[in-house]
Amino acid sequence: xxxxxxxxxxxxxxxxxxxxxxxxxxxxxxxxxxxxxxxxxxxxxxxxxxxxxxxxxxxxxxxxxxxxxxxxxxxxxxxxxxxxxxxxxxxxxxxxxxxxxxxxxxxxxxxxxxxxxxxxxxxxxxxxxxxxxxxxxxxxxxxxxxxxxxxxxxxxxxxxxxxxxxxxxxxxxxxxxxxxxxxxxxxxxxxxxxxxxxxxxxxxxxxxxxxxxxxxxxxxxxxxxxxxxxxxxxxxxxxxxxxxxxxxxxxxxxxxxxxxxxxxxxxxxxxxxxxxxxxxxxxxxxxxxxxxxxxxxxxxxxxxxxxxxxxxxxxxxxxxxxxxxxxxxxxxxxxxxxxxxxxx
Amino acid sequence: xxxxxxxxxxxxxxxxxxxxxxxxxxxxxxxxxxxxxxxxxxxxxxxxxxxxxxxxxxxxxxxxxxxxxxxxxxxxxxxxxxxxxxxxxxxxxxxxxxxxxxxxxxxxxxxxxxxxxxxxxxxxxxxxxxxxxxxxxxxxxxxxxxxxxxxxxxxxxxxxxxxxxxxxxxxxxxxxxxxxxxxxxxxxxxxxxxxxxxxxxxxxxxxxxxxxxxxxxxxxxxxxxxxxxxxxxxxxxxxxxxxxxxxxxxxxxxxxxxxxxxxxxxxxxxxxxxxxxxxxxxxxxxxxxxxxxxxxxxxxxxxxxxxxxxxxxxxxxxxxxxxxxxxxxxxxxxxxxxxxxxxxxxxxxxxxxxxxxxxxxxxxxxxxxxxxxxxxxxxxxxxxxxxxxxxxxxxxxxxxxxxxxxxxxxxxxxxxxxxxxxxxxxxxxxxxxxxxxxxxxxxxxxxxxxxxxxxxxx
Numbered sequence: 001x002x003x004x005x006x007x008x009x010x011x012x013x014x015x016x017x018x019x020x021x022x023x024x025x026x027x028x029x030x031x032x033x034x035x036x037x038x039x040x041x042x043x044x045x046x047x048x049x050x051x052x053x054x055x056x057x058x059x060x061x062x063x064x065x066x067x068x069x070x071x072x073x074x075x076x077x078x079x080x081x082x083x084x085x086x087x088x089x090x091x092x093x094x095x096x097x098x099x100x101x102x103x104x105x106x107x108x109x110x111x112x113x114x115x116x117x118x119x120x121x122x123x124x125x126x127x128x129x130x131x132x133x134x135x136x137x138x139x140x141x142x143x144x145x146x147x148x149x150x151x152x153x154x155x156x157x158x159x160x161x162x163x164x165x166x167x168x169x170x171x172x173x174x175x176x177x178x179x180x181x182x183x184x185x186x187x188x189x190x191x192x193x194x195x196x197x198x199x200x201x202x203x204x205x206x207x208x209x210x211x212x213x214x215x216x217x218x219x220x221x222x223x224x225x226x227x228x229x230x231x232x233x234x235x236x237x238x239x240x241x242x243x244x245x246x247x248x249x250x251x252x253x254x255x256x257x258x259x260x261x262x263x264x265x266x267x268x269x270x271x272x273x274x275x276x277x278x279x280x281x282x283x284x285x286x287x288x289x290x291x292x293x294x295x296x297x298x299x300x301x302x303x304x305x306x307x308x309x310x311x312x313x314x315x316x317x318x319x320x321x322x323x324x325x326x327x328x329x330x331x332x333x334x335x336x337x338x339x340x341x342x343x344x
Numbered sequence: 345x346x347x348x349x350x351x352x353x354x355x356x357x358x359x360x361x362x363x364x365x366x367x368x369x370x371x372x373x374x375x376x377x378x379x380x381x382x383x384x385x386x387x388x389x390x391x392x393x394x395x396x397x398x399x400x401x402x403x404x405x406x407x408x409x410x411x412x413x414x415x416x417x418x419x420x421x422x423x424x425x426x427x428x429x430x431x432x433x434x435x436x437x438x439x440x441x442x443x444x445x446x447x448x449x450x451x452x453x454x455x456x457x458x459x460x461x462x463x464x465x466x467x468x469x470x471x472x473x474x475x476x477x478x479x480x481x482x483x484x485x486x487x488x489x490x491x492x493x494x495x496x497x498x499x500x501x502x503x504x505x506x507x508x509x510x511x512x513x514x515x516x517x518x519x520x521x522x523x524x525x526x527x528x529x530x531x532x533x534x535x536x537x538x539x540x541x542x543x544x545x546x547x548x549x550x551x552x553x554x555x556x557x558x559x560x561x562x563x564x565x566x567x568x569x570x571x572x573x574x575x576x577x578x579x580x581x582x583x584x585x586x587x588x589x590x591x592x593x594x595x596x597x598x599x600x601x602x603x604x605x606x607x608x609x610x611x612x613x614x615x616x617x618x619x620x621x622x623x624x625x626x627x628x629x630x631x632x633x634x635x636x637x638x639x640x641x642x643x644x645x646x647x648x649x650x651x652x653x654x655x656x657x658x659x660x661x662x663x664x665x666x667x668x669x670x671x672x673x674x675x676x677x678x679x680x681x682x683x684x685x686x687x688x689x690x691x692x693x694x695x696x697x698x699x700x701x702x703x704x705x706x707x708x709x710x711x712x713x714x715x716x717x718x719x720x721x722x723x724x725x726x727x728x729x730x731x732x733x734x735x736x737x738x739x740x741x742x743x744x745x746x747x748x749x750x751x752x753x754x755x756x757x758x759x760x761x762x763x764x765x766x767x768x769x770x771x772x773x774x775x776x777x778x779x780x781x782x783x784x785x786x787x788x789x790x791x792x793x794x795x796x797x798x799x800x801x802x
Contacts (some may be wrong), residue, residue, distance in 0.1 A: 049473035052428060056465040062435055070450025077446070078760035079441025084440055085433075085771040087779060093431040096782065099425035103789055146443070148762035200605030303527035304449025310455060313531075314462060321466035328470050331478065 001307045002297040006284070007069035008314070010277040014060035017128070017273060018182075018266045018327070023047045025183015027094065027121025028176070030114060033187060033198040042044035044060035044098060045336040046190035050328055051098060055091070060321070067310060071145060071300030072284045078138060080131065083163045087127050094240040121183075122176065128174025133168030136225050136276055137161065138288035145295055152323040157224060159289060167224050174213040178269060181206040181252065184341075185262040192335045202260070207252055214249065218242075221279070227286065238278045245271025316328055348482055361675050365765035366756050369441045372772045374741075376684060378734055379779050383427035386500055388548065389555020390420050393586055396489045411445045411489070412578050414479075415798035416559070420791050421476055426782065428469075433775070435461075441768065445748055445758030452518055452528045453508045458536075459480045460504035470496025482596060484632035499548060503540075510540035512749050513740065514609050526752065539605055543740075546598035549590045550736060553696060554729040556586030561726035562701075562794060564719040574797040577713050581720065588700035593691050600655070606743065607656045610750065613743035616679045617686040618652055620646070627648040627664035631691075637675075640668060647667050676745045685738035692732040699725055 026047050034040045047054075066073045077084060097116035104110075108155050122128050136296060139147045152162035155169075166174075184203035188196055222229055232238050251264025280286055287293040301307065388672045396415050401409035435457055438446050446454075471493035479487050511517075517533025518526050528534065561727055567574045614620075619635045619642040620627055633642040653662040667675060676682050699721060706712035712719075748758040754776035765778025 049477040053469040055428070055432075055471060056469050058459060059432065059435060059465055060458065060461030062459040063454060065454075066435075066438070066446070067452075067454025067458050067499075070454055071447050071729065072593070073439045073450055073454070074443035074447035074760075076762055077436060078441070081440050081760070081763050081767060082771075084436060085774065088433045089435060089774065091780070092778065095425060095429040096785070099421070100785065100789065103422075103792070144761075146760075146762050150765075167471035295758035302454075302525075303521060306451045306455065306528040309528070309531045311460075313459065317462035321462060324466050328473055331481070333378055333476065343555050 001304060001311075002068075002301040005064075005301070005307055005313070006277075006297045007325045009061065009068060010274060012057060013063055014273045016057035017056075019057055020051070020271050021052055021179050021182050021269060022186040022262075023051040024094075024121045024124050024186055025179040025181070025185075027117045027183070028125060028180050029183045029187060029199065029202055030121070031118045032185065033202055034195055034199075036083065037110065037197040039191070039193075040110070041102075042195055042336050043187055044101065044117075047098070048326075053325060053328060056321075057094070058091075060318075066316070067166050067306060068304065069284060069297070070259050070302055073143050073215065075141070075147070075295060075300070076135075076285055078286045079149055080134065080163065083127055083131065087131075089202045090127065092122045096123065110234065121198040124180045125133045125168075129172035130164060130168040132175070132273075132276060133171030134163060135278060135285060136171070136221055136228075137165075137167055138286035138294065138337055140220045140289065141285070141293045141295065143293070145293070146301070150291070156188075157288070158273055161288060167220055170213075170217055170220055174210075174217045177206055177209040177213050178272070181210050182262075182265045184268065185252065185258075185265050189262045190334075190336050202250075206314065207249075210268075214245075216290035221276075225280065225286065227280050227283065231279055231281060235278075240277075241275040241278050243271070243273055245275060247271070258330075287316040291321065349569045365763065366759055368765045368768040368772060369759050369763070370755070372396075372441055372775070373437055374759050376430070376437065376775055376779075378737070379783070380427070380430040380754070381433055381737060382730060383423045383430065384498070384502070385551045385730070386558060387420060387423050387427055387555075388551035389586070390416060390423070390559070391491075391555075392552060393555050393559055393582060394420065394726050395495045396564065396582060396586075397489075397493050398488045402536060408574065408578070411763070411798060412575055412678055415575070417476060418793050419473075422786065422793070424472060426786050427481055430679040430782070437596060439761055441763060442748075442758050443760040443763075445753060447525075448758075449526050449687045449749060449751060450514075450647050452526055452534065453511055455528060455531065456504045456508045460501050464497045464500035464504065466478060467502060468494055477750070491522055495547075502548055502551065506535065507535060507540045508542045509545050509740065510537045511537045512745055513543075514539040514605070514750050521566055521690065521703065526588070526749075534635055537757040539609070539681065542598055542601040542605055546594065546602050549593045549598055550729070550733045552590040553594060554733060556583045556590055557696075557722075558727055558797065559583030559730045560587055561723050566721035566793075566797070567713055568716065568719050568723060572797045576685070580712065581707065581721075584700060584703055584712075584722070588704050591693065591696040595697065599690075599693065605608045606657065610743060611665055612667065612674050614674055614683075615670075616676045616682050617739060617743060618664075619683045620652065620664060620666045621668050623663065625663045626654040626661050627656075627666075629655070630687075632687070633683075635680050637679050661739075673746065676742055678742055678745065682739060682742040682745075685735040685742060689732050689739055692728050692735070696725075696729070 026043050030040065030043050034043045083198050097113040097120065101110055101113035101117070110215060130278070134149070140150060140160065141147050151163050153160050154166045156164045157167045181203055184199045184206060188199035188203060202226040245268050248264045248266070248268030252261045253265065255261045255264060282296045282298070283294045284297055285295040394416055397413040397416070398408070401413065438453075438457075464797060471490045474482060474496055475487065477492040478490070480492060509644050512536060514537060515784045516537050517528065517530040519529040520526045527567055563576045563583055566576035567580065603614075606617070619630045619633055621640040621642065621694025626649070628647035628649045630642055631646040631648060633645040635642050648661045653664055654660050656662065657662060667679070703718050706718055707714055746754050748755040
C-alpha cells in the first residue's frame, strides 16, 4: 500500500513540476523574450486563467504527502525549514505579481511586477532544484528521524552539509535550465509574431544547456548517491524512466511543430523526476551518513486503514481534478491575442 | 519616558527571543492564520452573494444584476489572490513549525487537508478562471454555473478546514497504535464529527456576515456619496438581507449549539470564556469584566443573574463548574484574552442583529435608501464582522489550549524540536514585513475599485 502511495505522490510532484513548471518557465523567460507591453501581456495571458489551478497541484500534493507519509512530511518540512519559507515567500511574490500587474496602467507599475514575476520564478526554479538535490544527496537524520539544515556551511556535500552545496546548486541550475526550456517552448506554442520567434531561439539555446547539464547532473548524482546505481542494477526495468527522459529530450529537438516539443519537454521532466524517485527507492529521504537512519516508504507511513480509505476518495477526486484541468487547458488553448478576455 | 519605553520594548523582545521557541512558533501560526483569514471570510461570503446576483440576472434577464456581479467579481478576485498566496503557508506550517504534531496526527488530519486540495481547490481555481476570463464564451447559463462552482468550491474548502480544526478540538474517529501514535480509525467519524456539525455552519455564517456587511456597506457608501445610486440600492438590499439572515443564524441555532458543545466537551474552556471562577448554581452571565487569574476573581463585573445556567443547561438553577474546580495546568493558558475574545464576538454578534433588524425595518418601510444616519451606520459597520470573525477564531483556538489536540497532545509537545526560536523569529519577521506590504497594496487596490465604481467596471 505504501508503494502505491509512493507512486501517487511521485505522480503528484511530477504533475506539479510539469504544470506549474511552465508558469515558472514563462516567468523565467518573461523579461528575455517579451519586449514591450503587448508581448509581456501575451506571456501573462498564456498563463492567466490556469496558473492558480496549476499551483493547486503543489497544495494537493503536499496534502497527499501529509497523510500518506506523515513521518516524511514532519521530518522534511521542519528540516528544510528555511528554504521552504523562502519558497513560500517567492510563491507569494510570484502570485501577487501575476494578479496585481494589470490593475494599473502606468510606466512604473507594470515593469515593477514584471520584474517581480521574473525574479521570483528564476529563484523558485533554483530552489526547487536544490530541494530535489538535497533529497537525492540525503540529510543528517538523527535517531528520531529529524534534522535541521542551515542554508549553507562550506558548500561541500560532506558530513555537515547545508541546503546549498556544489551538488545541490548544480541540480538547481539544471532545474533552471530545464524550466527555461519548458517555459520557452510554452511561450512559443502560445504566442505569435516576434515573441514566438524569440522564444523559439531561446528554446534552441537552452536545449543545449539542458543536454549538457543532464549528463553532468546524472554523473554527479551517481557519485553522490550510490543507491541509484544499485537500484538500476537490481531492477533493470527502471531503465524505462531515464529512457523516457531521453526520448523527451530528443523529441524537443526533433519535432518541428510547436505543440509536440512542449509535450516532449513534459515527458522529459516526468522522466527525470521518476528516475530520481526510482533511484532513491525505498528511501524517501536518505541519510547522508548512515543508511539505517534513512527514512523509507515504510517507516514514515501511517496505519493501513488510512492509506486504504484514502485511495477510495483520492482516485475519483483526482480524476475530477484532471478533468477540470484538461477542460481549462482546452478552453484556453491556441494562440493568445493581445486584447480581450485576458485582462481582468 | 522614551528611554523607559525603549527599555521595555527591548526586554519584551528578549523575552520573545530567549524565553521559548514555543512562544515564537505559536505567534508564527497565530499571526499568519489571522492575516490569512481576513480574505477567505470575504470570498466565502461574497461567493454566495455573487451566486444570488447571477441567479437574479438569469431569472429576470435584467443586465443590471450581471453588471453588479461583474463589479463584485473584481473585488472578489483581489481578495482571492490574497487568500491564495497567504493560504499556502498555512498547510506548510503544520510540517515546518509543528513537526511532532504532524508526525503523530498527520495520518488523520492529513486526510482532510488533502481532501481540501483535491476536492475544493481544483474546483474553485478552475471555475474561478472560467468565471473571470470566460464570461463571453460560456454563455449565460455557463457563467452562472461557474459562479455556483466557485461558491461550492470555497464552501467545501471551509468544510475541510473546519473539520480539521474540529478534530483538534474534539478528536474522534481515531485509535492509538502500539507506539502511542494516533491512527485514523473511521473516515466518516472524522468527517461527521459532532463538533464540525455546528462549528461549520457557524463559521460559514460568519463569512456570510462579512461578505454581506461589506456589500451593504459599500452600497450605503455610494448612496451617501449620491453616485452609482441604482447599484447602491441593489447592494444595500441584497447585502442587508444576507447580513440579517447570517446575524440571526450566527446566534441561533449555530452559536448556541456550539456553546453547548464547548460546555459538554471542554467545560474548563466554558468557565474561562465566561470568567467564572467559582462553581455556582444559577450561575450569572458576565456582560463585562476583567478576569484576574491571580486572585481568581472577575473585576468590575456586569452580571445577568442565572442566565449562564439557563443558556448552557436549559435550567435556571443548573450548576456550572468554575475554573477553580480544575487544576491550574488544565486552564486555557491565556484566560483573559480568551474571555475578551469571546465577549467581543458575542457583543458584536448582538449588535449585528440590532443593526440589521433596524435597517431591515427601514427597508421594509421604504425609507432606508433616504435615511442618511442608517446609511452611515451600514457604512461604518463594515470592519466589525472582520473583528467578530477574528475574535471567534481566537475564542476557539485559545479555548483549546493548553491542548494542541484536546486531551491527547499538549501544545508544547507538538512543536518542531530542531527549529530554534531564532530561526522561527527570522521567518516570523519576514512574514510580518511581507504581509504589511501586501496589506497596504490590497487596501489600495480595493479602494481603487470602489472609487471606480460599478458603472466604470462595465
